Amino acid sequence: MNRPNKKKAHLLGFIQNGVNSHATGMWRHPKDKVGWHFASIEYWQHMARTMERGLFDAVFIADELAPYNTHEDSSDAVVKWAVQCPTHEPSTIVPIIAGATRHLGVGVTLSSAFEHPYSMCRRLSSLDHLSNGRIAWNIVSSYSKSEWDAYGHTMTERGGRYERLEEYMEVCYKLWDSWEPDAIVADKASGIYADPDKVHVVHHEGKYYRCHGRHFCAPSPQGRPVLWQAGSSDRGRDFAAKHAEAIFAVHPNVERMKQYTGDLNERLATRFNRSPGSVKLIYGLQTVVAETRSEAQDKHERIKACIPPEGAMAWISGHFGLDFSKYSPDDVVQNIEVPGIQGLFESIIYAKGGAPVTVKEAAMIYAQGMGMPVAVGTPADIADQMEHYMDDGGADGFMLIATYTPGCFEEFTDLVVPELQRRGRFRDRYAGTTLREHLLEN
């Protein structure tokens, strides 16, 4: 049935440039990367073409800058169990993905912590040109101690990181906006390429950054990349509401999604003079689809059986910035304060609707898919769940967390996408060419 008045889903494939993304232990699943090597060009071309065949808005390449080292004060378990390790540099695969596709957007996670805004802007503008306007930047500032250790710095606290990030963005906007639209003359007869009066020199002297110079790139198709953010603390939500065009969050159930949607829309309207609903709210979802429910259940069990318990502990220790090996497996996480990603920790706290969750349970839930809701069933079951999250939770779309790759995205594309289209809840074709156009559709 076609329901034209209901909003259509935006879809992102959530993955990393590594042997294993966010679902721990998937590298050992019998269907993972059969015939593919994760670091090969062919693998990324195929992944990109699969997502474009499924008319996804974009691939979302997550990243962190170094292996976590919080668990037992070491990265041993992370290395041993392939907990997001090895992970290769994310922007290196962007031109490969862009070159293999014509419409698919590419969201790339790049940290502001150890890179000057000048080179960040130059890199992102260059990628926006190469992709003909299909780049998004997932803005992060490095929440993990291991990243600061690897770069030889002492980690700063959350408030300080956001203050610095505010100034970072100020410099980025100055650079991206410094070329006027008609600055390039390209008049071969006179030899004048660009009008210097229309290419403004940026002068920035701030608390954290100094920048004096012109942006080195011509204005890119989107002007600046689409800005993505996933801050989940109070300060992080304000940052996202101020700057982002799409915001990512993980909530284990529809009530939590609804609360978050209300909170974000309120911040947009009352603090930042942006209209509620103008920023796309994208929620995490893990799907396990099959032709029949029992087949899907079997698949789900097979996925869970791949999770290594010690690797799961190492991952929660890394993401939440606390050594969980120091707690008893039966301690209740609701009684523990974490310095790491607060919003993701809440996905664990509410994983059982607010009932106590032990450390052991938390590790296994999180290792399966970051505390995202898991939709297990037939294409119709999964589409029902997605519709519920859109209609009752305020989701504008979903970041689909990878299980085994590229198979999970092939299955979603072949089985779930047609079901969503039949219901009028997903596009039948790309309407625009740039990523911003895809995201602004409906």
Ligand SMILES: Cc1cc2nc3c(=O)[nH]c(=O)nc-3n(C[C@H](O)[C@H](O)[C@H](O)COP(=O)(O)O)c2cc1C
């Ligand atoms: C869904 C989701 C995905 C995220 N992906 C990344 C990532 O790939 N790399 C990263 O460094 N941080 C990532 N983060 C962390 C946040 O962007 C943010 O830096 C972190 O949550 C700390 O800010 P907060 O305390 O305001 O939440 C992610 C957070 C969420 C909720």
